[in-house]
Amino acid sequence: MTHWGATAGLSRGLLVAGAGLALAVLFGDAVLVVLMLPLALCGALGLLHRPRTEPRVHSRLAHLSLHEGQGTTSRLVLEDVGDVEAVTRVTGETPYVALRPAVGVTTGLIGPDGTVPDLHVSPRRWGRRVVGEERVGLVTPWAGYRWGPELISGQVMHVLPVTAPFDSRAEMPQPIGLVGAHRSRRVASGTEFSGIRPFQAGDRLRRVNWRVSLRVDVLHVVTTRAEEDSGVLIVVDALADYGISGGIDGEASSLDLTMRAAAALAEHHTRHGDRVGLRVVGAAGQAVGLGAGARHHRVILGTLAAVRPSVPTDPGGHRLNLRVSAGTVVMVLSPMLSDMLTTATAGLVRRGLPVMVIDTLPATTTPGARAGLRPELADLAWRMRRLERDNQLARLASTGCPVVPWRGPGTLDEVLRRLARRAQLPQVASR
């Protein structure tokens, strides 16, 4: 436990004053008393402010859940600090966390209401991060005594992936739910015009089209399409992270692109009333069932923030079961460098499900060569791996699974339209 201790300034003041006084007496020279007098006063005043209470210190983050790039304040909470005049805060460098002041070191006087200088923190990359760990030092008036520096532990912050700009005006291929914003193939109560037909028993009178009925002398009614929601499953490849992440301000790694695209898709479909689910392909294998609403969206973002790139210890051979129910639109976000996920995606396509692959491998990714490996060899291996990947993607596309690179707004429009058109055709699903 940290306690108060005399500062070097107090010791120096007293020692120099004592030495000066002793020399003055020894040599009978009054000028030495003049020279050491201010230091003696500083020392005496430092001693007079000897602290009598033990302060208690802990820090608190104003927000524990933020999006990448957002900022919050790390506040120091001090108790029993009546003897304290100034506080110094030194926080260590945390990867992907920006600080203000930039060096993470600040000092200041304690205000009359106990206010102390704040540290501002801003996470620059999604994930779970320990933020706010710092060393705190307190000083009494006249800097006679110092408490600390005491290590204050930080708090876990959930950094949610920032939502990449995304919007889509395309219909979902297979809306099968009860209510929603997508135009269904079924004719039912809705607002989208479908056609005009003769009146049948049970039709509502407000659906009667009087203009047509008068012209043909038979009652006709307007029919509309039902409006339904759709089930969207977002599959996130967390088997590995390719490329170097520079946080939100720098270059994006494959997992950065994947997370931000997944967050954007989840937000878009949740906003449009669809039911959205999440499967993370990785060691932890997190999953969120289909659901709708803002709360469900927050659950998805929280799950994305907890993702760590890792390979399952027992992936069940090369078979991966994504547990997708019929009628669900599957969006696979992956750099597609894993045979396991490619096979699983092809399996879903064979089942007749609308599946699309969103390629999240950054174009500028370079291989991370091991130490000792010749760079030209690593480069050659990487080119071969990319050729193999291109071949796999081409084969996947030939099975009817569209593969599109993530481009933000409009990435999926054309693909979804094609899938919607194809969904209206009769199909034979292999089982």
Add this chain to the structure above:
Amino acid sequence: MKGRLTAGQWLLRALVAAMPVLAVLCTIGAGGAAPVWFVVLVAVLGLGWAAYPESAAGVAVLVLVLAWWGIGLRDGLDPWAVPATAAILTAHLAAVVSAYGPAQLPVDPPVARLWVRRGLAVFVPAPLLLLVATWLRGSPEPDGIWVLGLAGAFLAIVAASATFSRGRAAA
């Protein structure tokens, strides 16, 4: 000393390094120039003190300055003692402020202003004391005044040490 110094820290540490040398050079005005080797010694110790403001180099360099004023000059009761006192105090306070945190610590303006005010407050008695001492210089010394002074100083040091020890024991 780790990390890059801020502009404020550069200024403080420059004061810590330069002021003891200035205090020694003030003896030229008082009629007793210090030898070059002594000035160099003070400068080197001052640089060490500036690099490590909490080190014992600070005590060593200030005691050397006092010793030169006492031994080198003999009866240095001269107006040049006032700027020398200001230089010693400035070096001490600059070291105090720079020791508030690590080298990367920016100097907080309110903290700097507070210590400037405090420095002025503790500096004011020094020239007054010099005036009194100069005025009394020709007067005959009362018997045993220096013995009494020594005893008083000794008692003051003991009292200060006792208080200082209590503070450490409580810690």
